[in-house]
Amino acid sequence: MASAMIYVALLNEGTDVWRPVNAEALGHNVFRIDPQTKIPDDEQWQFGPGETVRCRERRFDSGSGLVAFETAT
Numbered sequence: 001m002a003s004a005m006i007y008v009a010l011l012n013e014g015t016d017v018w019r020p021v022n023a024e025a026l027g028h029n030v031f032r033i034d035p036q037t038k039i040p041d042d043e044q045w046q047f048g049p050g051e052t053v054r055c056r057e058r059r060f061d062s063g064s065g066l067v068a069f070e071t072a073t
Contacts, residue, residue, distance in 0.1 A: 006031050006055050007067045009046040018060070018067060019045060029055050030072045047071070 002025045007018035023031035035050035046068065047053050053068035 003034075004031060004066065006033070006053070007058070007065050008033070008053075009067070011044040011046055018065075019043065020065075023053075026052065026072075029066075031055055031066070031068070033068075 004023050004025045005020050006023045008021050010017040010019055021037055022034040024034070025031055030052060032052045033047060033049050037049040039045055039048065052072045054070050054072040055066040055068050057064055058067045
């Protein structure tokens, strides 16, 4: 499967903050976050390495990207 860059929300930041992460595209807007990804000690992510998530398009100030919004089963 193809790799992609998706965005995962950081929790407890006081404002919307998104971390770009590598993920494997599984089809139908479902991705698996690279299990080798390391979460920085000072960050708490909404979804972690190895999780399978559903993504949707989101506009950012600098363009648009796919953001993880729920766990995919």
